[in-house]
Amino acid sequence: MNKRSGFKMATKPVLPLNRVCTIMKSSSDVDNVGKDSTCLMAKATELFIKKLVVDGYKKMKLEKSTSKFLHYQSLADIVQMDEKYEFLRDMMPKKITVREYKKIMSRKRGDESGINTEDSSDNSGSDSEDSTSSTSRSSRSANSVITLDSD
Protein backbone atom coordinates (compact mmCIF):
# COMPACT_ATOMS: atom_id res chain seq x y z
CA MET A 1 0.00 0.00 0.00
CA ASN A 2 2.88 2.28 0.82
CA LYS A 3 4.31 1.80 -2.61
CA ARG A 4 1.00 2.61 -4.23
CA SER A 5 0.63 5.86 -2.31
CA GLY A 6 4.20 6.73 -3.25
CA PHE A 7 3.22 6.25 -6.86
CA LYS A 8 0.15 8.43 -6.32
CA MET A 9 2.38 11.26 -5.15
CA ALA A 10 3.72 11.75 -8.62
CA THR A 11 0.33 12.55 -10.12
CA LYS A 12 -1.87 15.56 -9.65
CA PRO A 13 -4.07 15.91 -6.55
CA VAL A 14 -7.39 14.09 -6.48
CA LEU A 15 -9.34 16.99 -5.02
CA PRO A 16 -10.30 19.80 -7.40
CA LEU A 17 -7.95 22.76 -7.05
CA ASN A 18 -10.67 25.27 -7.93
CA ARG A 19 -12.82 24.18 -5.07
CA VAL A 20 -9.96 24.13 -2.59
CA CYS A 21 -9.02 27.63 -3.72
CA THR A 22 -12.61 28.82 -3.22
CA ILE A 23 -12.68 27.46 0.30
CA MET A 24 -9.35 29.07 1.10
CA LYS A 25 -10.49 32.43 -0.23
CA SER A 26 -13.74 32.26 1.71
CA SER A 27 -11.66 32.91 4.80
CA SER A 28 -12.01 36.61 5.53
CA ASP A 29 -8.36 37.34 6.29
CA VAL A 30 -6.93 35.97 3.06
CA ASP A 31 -6.36 38.20 0.05
CA ASN A 32 -4.52 36.07 -2.44
CA VAL A 33 -3.68 32.42 -2.60
CA GLY A 34 -0.60 31.21 -4.40
CA LYS A 35 -0.90 28.44 -6.93
CA ASP A 36 1.45 26.04 -5.22
CA SER A 37 -0.15 26.68 -1.84
CA THR A 38 -3.52 25.60 -3.26
CA CYS A 39 -1.92 22.51 -4.66
CA LEU A 40 -0.20 21.73 -1.39
CA MET A 41 -3.43 22.29 0.49
CA ALA A 42 -5.33 19.89 -1.76
CA LYS A 43 -2.72 17.22 -1.19
CA ALA A 44 -2.55 17.93 2.55
CA THR A 45 -6.33 17.58 2.77
CA GLU A 46 -6.09 14.26 1.00
CA LEU A 47 -3.47 13.06 3.46
CA PHE A 48 -5.59 14.37 6.31
CA ILE A 49 -8.66 12.40 5.20
CA LYS A 50 -6.54 9.28 4.84
CA LYS A 51 -5.01 9.79 8.25
CA LEU A 52 -8.38 10.24 9.92
CA VAL A 53 -9.84 7.19 8.17
CA VAL A 54 -6.86 5.00 9.07
CA ASP A 55 -6.95 6.19 12.68
CA GLY A 56 -10.67 5.48 12.84
CA TYR A 57 -10.11 2.04 11.34
CA LYS A 58 -7.37 1.25 13.85
CA LYS A 59 -9.67 2.30 16.65
CA MET A 60 -12.36 0.04 15.25
CA LYS A 61 -9.89 -2.86 15.17
CA LEU A 62 -8.84 -2.17 18.76
CA GLU A 63 -12.41 -2.53 19.86
CA LYS A 64 -12.45 -5.90 18.06
CA SER A 65 -15.47 -4.87 16.08
CA THR A 66 -16.34 -7.35 13.34
CA SER A 67 -18.37 -4.83 11.38
CA LYS A 68 -17.63 -4.43 7.70
CA PHE A 69 -18.38 -0.73 7.97
CA LEU A 70 -16.42 2.14 9.39
CA HIS A 71 -19.01 4.10 11.31
CA TYR A 72 -19.21 7.69 12.42
CA GLN A 73 -18.78 6.64 16.03
CA SER A 74 -15.17 5.47 15.54
CA LEU A 75 -14.27 8.74 13.84
CA ALA A 76 -15.93 10.77 16.60
CA ASP A 77 -14.06 8.75 19.24
CA ILE A 78 -10.71 9.44 17.55
CA VAL A 79 -11.50 13.14 17.23
CA GLN A 80 -12.38 13.41 20.91
CA MET A 81 -9.26 11.47 21.94
CA ASP A 82 -6.49 12.90 19.79
CA GLU A 83 -5.13 16.34 20.59
CA LYS A 84 -4.37 17.34 17.00
CA TYR A 85 -8.00 16.88 15.95
CA GLU A 86 -9.11 19.39 18.55
CA PHE A 87 -10.45 21.77 15.91
CA LEU A 88 -12.98 19.13 14.83
CA ARG A 89 -14.41 18.50 18.27
CA ASP A 90 -17.28 20.94 17.89
CA MET A 91 -18.08 19.59 14.48
CA MET A 92 -17.97 15.87 15.27
CA PRO A 93 -19.56 15.42 18.68
CA LYS A 94 -20.31 11.98 19.97
CA LYS A 95 -23.72 10.69 19.12
CA ILE A 96 -26.09 10.47 22.05
CA THR A 97 -29.45 8.81 22.32
CA VAL A 98 -32.65 10.80 22.61
CA ARG A 99 -33.07 9.57 26.16
CA GLU A 100 -29.67 10.95 27.14
CA TYR A 101 -30.46 14.20 25.38
CA LYS A 102 -33.73 14.57 27.25
CA LYS A 103 -31.95 13.86 30.50
CA ILE A 104 -29.38 16.55 29.77
CA MET A 105 -32.02 19.05 28.73
CA SER A 106 -34.13 18.45 31.79
CA ARG A 107 -31.07 18.88 34.01
CA LYS A 108 -30.18 22.10 32.24
CA ARG A 109 -33.67 23.42 32.65
CA GLY A 110 -33.46 22.51 36.30
CA ASP A 111 -30.18 24.39 36.62
CA GLU A 112 -31.52 27.46 34.93
CA SER A 113 -34.57 27.74 37.15
CA GLY A 114 -32.35 27.32 40.17
CA ILE A 115 -33.69 23.98 41.34
CA ASN A 116 -30.72 22.05 42.65
CA THR A 117 -32.51 19.43 44.64
CA GLU A 118 -31.23 16.55 42.51
CA ASP A 119 -27.64 17.69 42.47
CA SER A 120 -26.70 16.16 45.77
CA SER A 121 -28.02 12.75 44.79
CA ASP A 122 -26.12 12.25 41.51
CA ASN A 123 -23.13 14.48 41.75
CA SER A 124 -20.79 11.73 40.59
CA GLY A 125 -22.25 11.36 37.10
CA SER A 126 -22.90 15.02 36.43
CA ASP A 127 -19.35 15.82 35.36
CA SER A 128 -19.17 13.56 32.34
CA GLU A 129 -22.66 14.36 31.18
CA ASP A 130 -22.07 18.05 31.52
CA SER A 131 -19.16 17.79 29.14
CA THR A 132 -21.32 16.00 26.56
CA SER A 133 -23.98 18.66 26.80
CA SER A 134 -21.39 21.36 26.33
CA THR A 135 -20.08 19.68 23.18
CA SER A 136 -23.55 19.38 21.72
CA ARG A 137 -24.27 22.98 22.61
CA SER A 138 -21.04 24.26 21.10
CA SER A 139 -21.66 22.17 17.98
CA ARG A 140 -24.96 23.91 17.50
CA SER A 141 -23.37 27.33 17.88
CA ALA A 142 -20.60 26.30 15.49
CA ASN A 143 -23.18 25.20 12.94
CA SER A 144 -24.93 28.52 13.11
CA VAL A 145 -21.61 30.30 12.64
CA ILE A 146 -20.87 28.25 9.53
CA THR A 147 -24.21 29.10 7.93
CA LEU A 148 -23.72 32.77 8.69
CA ASP A 149 -20.26 32.74 7.15
CA SER A 150 -21.27 31.13 3.92
CA ASP A 151 -24.19 33.49 3.45
Added chain:
Amino acid sequence: MAERLEDLNLPNAPIQKIIKEALPESVHIGKDARSALSRAASVFVLYITSQASKQAQKFKRKTLSGQDVMNALSDLGFEEFLEPLEEFLKSFQDSKGMQKKRKMKNVTADDPEIAEVDEIEDSADENIEDD
Protein backbone atom coordinates in the same frame (compact mmCIF):
# COMPACT_ATOMS: atom_id res chain seq x y z
CA MET B 1 -15.86 34.26 -3.51
CA ALA B 2 -18.36 31.50 -3.11
CA GLU B 3 -21.73 32.25 -4.63
CA ARG B 4 -23.54 29.18 -3.46
CA LEU B 5 -23.41 27.26 -0.24
CA GLU B 6 -22.35 24.06 -2.00
CA ASP B 7 -19.23 25.77 -3.25
CA LEU B 8 -17.75 25.44 0.20
CA ASN B 9 -18.12 21.66 0.27
CA LEU B 10 -15.70 19.33 -1.38
CA PRO B 11 -17.19 17.04 -4.05
CA ASN B 12 -18.15 13.57 -2.92
CA ALA B 13 -16.58 11.43 -5.62
CA PRO B 14 -12.91 12.31 -4.98
CA ILE B 15 -13.45 12.00 -1.24
CA GLN B 16 -14.92 8.56 -1.70
CA LYS B 17 -11.91 7.64 -3.81
CA ILE B 18 -9.48 8.81 -1.13
CA ILE B 19 -11.33 6.91 1.58
CA LYS B 20 -11.32 3.74 -0.51
CA GLU B 21 -7.57 4.02 -0.97
CA ALA B 22 -7.05 4.30 2.76
CA LEU B 23 -9.26 1.38 3.79
CA PRO B 24 -8.69 -2.31 3.05
CA GLU B 25 -10.99 -3.63 0.36
CA SER B 26 -13.26 -5.64 2.63
CA VAL B 27 -14.16 -2.61 4.74
CA HIS B 28 -16.67 0.01 3.62
CA ILE B 29 -17.57 3.35 5.05
CA GLY B 30 -20.90 4.39 6.51
CA LYS B 31 -22.82 7.21 4.91
CA ASP B 32 -22.78 9.35 8.03
CA ALA B 33 -19.04 8.84 8.41
CA ARG B 34 -18.41 9.89 4.82
CA SER B 35 -20.38 13.11 5.08
CA ALA B 36 -18.66 13.88 8.37
CA LEU B 37 -15.27 13.34 6.72
CA SER B 38 -16.24 15.61 3.87
CA ARG B 39 -17.17 18.39 6.27
CA ALA B 40 -14.06 17.73 8.31
CA ALA B 41 -11.94 18.16 5.20
CA SER B 42 -13.49 21.57 4.49
CA VAL B 43 -12.91 22.66 8.05
CA PHE B 44 -9.34 21.37 7.83
CA VAL B 45 -8.67 23.57 4.79
CA LEU B 46 -10.00 26.65 6.60
CA TYR B 47 -8.12 25.78 9.77
CA ILE B 48 -4.78 25.47 8.00
CA THR B 49 -5.52 28.55 5.87
CA SER B 50 -6.17 30.76 8.86
CA GLN B 51 -2.94 29.64 10.52
CA ALA B 52 -1.00 30.17 7.28
CA SER B 53 -2.51 33.61 6.73
CA LYS B 54 -1.47 34.65 10.25
CA GLN B 55 2.06 33.86 9.27
CA ALA B 56 1.79 35.70 5.95
CA GLN B 57 0.44 38.75 7.74
CA LYS B 58 3.31 38.65 10.18
CA PHE B 59 5.71 39.09 7.29
CA LYS B 60 3.35 41.56 5.61
CA ARG B 61 2.81 39.42 2.56
CA LYS B 62 -0.56 39.40 0.88
CA THR B 63 -0.28 36.10 -0.92
CA LEU B 64 -0.22 32.76 0.82
CA SER B 65 2.85 30.86 -0.25
CA GLY B 66 3.46 27.13 -0.19
CA GLN B 67 5.91 27.60 2.64
CA ASP B 68 3.20 29.27 4.74
CA VAL B 69 1.03 26.19 4.33
CA MET B 70 3.94 23.93 5.26
CA ASN B 71 4.71 25.94 8.39
CA ALA B 72 1.05 26.02 9.39
CA LEU B 73 0.86 22.23 9.05
CA SER B 74 3.88 21.69 11.27
CA ASP B 75 2.60 24.24 13.81
CA LEU B 76 -0.74 22.49 14.13
CA GLY B 77 0.60 18.99 14.71
CA PHE B 78 0.60 17.54 11.20
CA GLU B 79 4.38 17.23 10.84
CA GLU B 80 4.05 13.79 9.33
CA PHE B 81 2.54 15.31 6.17
CA LEU B 82 5.57 17.48 5.44
CA GLU B 83 7.80 14.84 3.93
CA PRO B 84 5.31 13.40 1.41
CA LEU B 85 4.16 16.91 0.58
CA GLU B 86 7.64 18.10 -0.26
CA GLU B 87 8.10 15.07 -2.45
CA PHE B 88 4.79 15.80 -4.11
CA LEU B 89 5.56 19.48 -4.65
CA LYS B 90 8.83 18.60 -6.32
CA SER B 91 7.22 16.12 -8.69
CA PHE B 92 4.36 18.52 -9.36
CA GLN B 93 6.71 21.31 -10.31
CA ASP B 94 8.69 18.92 -12.46
CA SER B 95 5.59 17.80 -14.30
CA LYS B 96 4.53 21.43 -14.75
CA GLY B 97 7.91 22.20 -16.24
CA MET B 98 7.54 19.23 -18.57
CA GLN B 99 4.11 20.43 -19.66
CA LYS B 100 5.48 23.85 -20.48
CA LYS B 101 8.33 22.35 -22.48
CA ARG B 102 5.93 20.11 -24.34
CA LYS B 103 3.71 23.08 -25.16
CA MET B 104 6.69 24.98 -26.52
CA LYS B 105 7.65 22.02 -28.66
CA ASN B 106 4.09 21.62 -29.85
CA VAL B 107 4.10 25.17 -31.12
CA THR B 108 7.16 24.48 -33.27
CA ALA B 109 6.12 21.01 -34.37
CA ASP B 110 2.72 19.35 -34.25
CA ASP B 111 4.28 15.96 -33.63
CA PRO B 112 4.70 15.46 -29.88
CA GLU B 113 7.66 13.13 -30.29
CA ILE B 114 10.28 15.30 -28.73
CA ALA B 115 13.22 13.08 -29.59
CA GLU B 116 12.61 13.46 -33.29
CA VAL B 117 12.34 17.22 -33.03
CA ASP B 118 15.61 17.31 -31.14
CA GLU B 119 17.32 15.25 -33.83
CA ILE B 120 16.10 17.56 -36.55
CA GLU B 121 17.31 20.55 -34.60
CA ASP B 122 20.67 18.93 -34.03
CA SER B 123 21.15 18.14 -37.69
CA ALA B 124 20.12 21.65 -38.58
CA ASP B 125 22.77 22.98 -36.21
CA GLU B 126 25.38 20.76 -37.77
CA ASN B 127 24.46 21.97 -41.23
CA ILE B 128 25.00 25.53 -40.18
CA GLU B 129 28.39 24.65 -38.71
CA ASP B 130 29.36 22.86 -41.93
CA ASP B 131 28.56 25.94 -43.95
